[in-house]
Amino acid sequence: MNARQIDISNFCDFVEIDKRKLVRFVHELDANLPQNFRALPGVLSIAVFNDADLTRIHADFMNKPTPTDVITFEGEEEMLGEICASAERALDWSKKFGTTASQELSLYIAHGYLHLAGIDDISEADAREMRRGESFAMDILRRKFKTPIFKFNV
Numbered sequence: 274m275n276a277r278q279i280d281i282s283n284f285c286d287f288v289e290i291d292k293r294k295l296v297r298f299v300h301e302l303d304a305n306l307p308q309n310f311r312a313l314p315g316v317l318s319i320a321v322f323n324d325a326d327l328t329r330i331h332a333d334f335m336n337k338p339t340p341t342d343v344i345t346f347e348g349e350e351e352m353l354g355e356i357c358a359s360a361e362r363a364l365d366w367s368k369k370f371g372t373t374a375s376q377e378l379s380l381y382i383a384h385g386y387l388h389l390a391g392i393d394d395i396s397e398a399d400a401r402e403m404r405r406g407e408s409f410a411m412d413i414l415r416r417k418f419k420t421p422i423f424k425f426n427v
Contacts, residue, residue, distance in 0.1 A: 276300055277353070282320040285360040288378075289424040290321060298379065298422060301413050302386055310406050312390040315353030319382060321423075324361040342366065343381040345388040356385030364425060375421035376414070383410035 279296045283289075299317060322330070324340045332338035334346070342362040348354040363378035370377070387406040388394075394403040414422075 277303055277314070278316045280316060280318045282318070284326055285321050285323045287426050288321055288360045289426065291420075291422050291424070294418060294420075294422045295319065295382070298382070298414065298418065299386065301417055302383065302410055305413055306390070306406065306409060310387060310390050310392065310409070312386060313353055315348060315351050317353045317386075317389070318348075318355040319385075320355065320357045321360050321378070322357060324359055327357060327359045327362075330357060343385045345385040347389065354389045356382055356389070358382060358385065360423070360425070363423075364427065373421065374425045375423040376411070378423045379414050380407060380411060383407055383414075386410070 277299060279299050281290060281292050281295055299319075303311070327344065328338060328340050330344060331341050335344070340359065340362060342359055344357045346355045346357070358378060358381040360374070360378060363381060364374045367374040367377040384403070384407060387403055387410070392399065392403050392406055394400045
């Protein structure tokens, strides 16, 4: 399998992204997720935002002017899609869940990836399928990455 092209943008001034590790994480998801989770081929765009900017995107595209952790947009033709994640939500939720902010932001990337792979989380059954995929992705993160993908400078 050819390695997927991944475009990474960082619009959050208090987060540093180890782009090499983030690309490797997505390639690990491509190679190791069970077949029913595999996303279609194509370029993947990943963007990290602060709350204000992602809230604006949430309002503009989904008519929901509220903070959110991740938004996924399906692409067309050679573009698989885009994952837009909030670093501030990751920082806040990591404290609540007892994880690191990097783990939480990595979870958002995995969640968006699974949406692009066709997994929804509206119904209870779909939500269980999403949790199973997220768990598998986080196992990959724990086993294969000894240092964080994201560094929070707060």
